[in-house]
Amino acid sequence: MDQKPTSTLLELAAKSLLSNEQAAIHALDELPRALFVPLFISAFVGRHKEILKAMVRVWPFRCLHIGTLSLQGSDCDILEAMIDGLQLHSAQNSSSWPPKLRLLDLRQDLDCKIICSEIRTTFPSCFRSCAYSQNSTLRTEEAQHSVRCHGFDNSESEPHSASETVELLVDLSFDGTLRTQQFVSFLQSKLRQSFGSLHLCCRDLEIVDMSSHRSMLQFLDPRCIDHLQVDQAHLRDVNTLLAQTAHLYSLRLSNIRFRCFLGIHFQTFLHCFGKLDSLQELDLSTQYLRDQLHRLLRVLPPQLKTLNLSFCGLSIEDVTVLSQSSQATHLRQLDLSHxxxxxxxxxxxxxxxxxxxxxxxxLEINNCLLTDSTLSALLTALSHCSRLRVLSFAFNRITMPVLTNLLQHLTSLIELKHVIYPMPVHCYRQWDVPGSLNRRQLAEVQDRLKAMLQAVQRDDMIWTTHSA
Ligand SMILES: [Zn+2]
Ligand SMILES: [Zn+2]
Structure with a gap:
């Protein structure tokens, strides 16, 4: 039988239930399992807080993911209602049957469905379960399994049986706004009430002004973090956090303060970097690093894929070191702008x-003092970058003949779809003074490049200026 009419029928049933919220909440205990997911989606889209909370309380599957459902910045109250529905080990939860829901995932994820199929038998678990924290459901289940199989009792060190542990996955941004602070305070109070039976698993963390968020960091397990952004902090505090992370995939640091490159904090920083074996993406834009890149590259993993070093005050020696590094042959994304x-x-x-x-x-090399002669000398090397998809070299002093010559060389790069070029010199009455730009001449440049692309059947390639 075709699946589509069935799901449409379920959706209609869900909508009908939501028309009387109180009746729907009362009916949840009797609701067929097949109706839970469509009812949840309808309740979420309609922002029905009370029914969402009640559904989490009796959710008949092991996991619940927001997945592709859209969430606005002002939706903290929806998230709080769902978290409130979690049945944690606490004074209020004296029921004799354990809740089925073991993982509530409040992150938006385009690759994730509302529930995972339950295929594992020994530890039937969710595909997004935490693999790193000692407090994770997986670890507590393994410990409990070990007790059953080997009679090994570590119940003193594991005060909660696995059936009581619940994982809450949430991306956090400590940005100092009042609503964020309220949400974080709410999470802290939930953690206190749970007596350790709730594992707050934050994998994507953003911190703005680290000194004012030290207390908030204490309730997170840094081992869970794989994406970290820190803006405005002392290097000493960054080091403390980095030393506790073990599985960072992406790291972005900006406005980090320290006294000198020879000081203890920078040495410790390099030592921490040397342990980030899983790191694939590094963004140190705006961090002054002149003549220091060799020390950093020596400790970074060779398989680094993304490196953003814009506004870092790099010298020609730094570029030399980068060109000779083991990372150079793995880079997919490189920004050396400014x-x-x-x-x-x-x-x-x-x-x-x-x-x-x-x-x-x-590749981005915007505002790097690139000239006609330099760009011409780089043409052959550029045209050998067969994987290139995006090239941006805006805010450099380039003339029209060199720009058209570049276009002719790059049209052979089949994967290259997007080029951001500088407005040629002749478009300005006075070079790089915004008010002196001649828009008519710029339009002529754009028309000519477009015609050249059409002539070689590369309409799929977009050439644009930064302001276009
Ligand atoms: Zn799942
Ligand atoms: Zn975790």
């Missing part, structure tokens, strides 16, 4: 392009 890297020689960057040509997909 560094004067072409003020002296282009050879180190040319070597970098040659070594990265097999992997590089996204």
């Amino acid at each position: 560094n004067q890297i072409f003020s002296e020689a282009h050879e180190p960057f040319q070597t970098l392009l040659e070594r990265a040509s097999g992997t590089l997909q996204h």
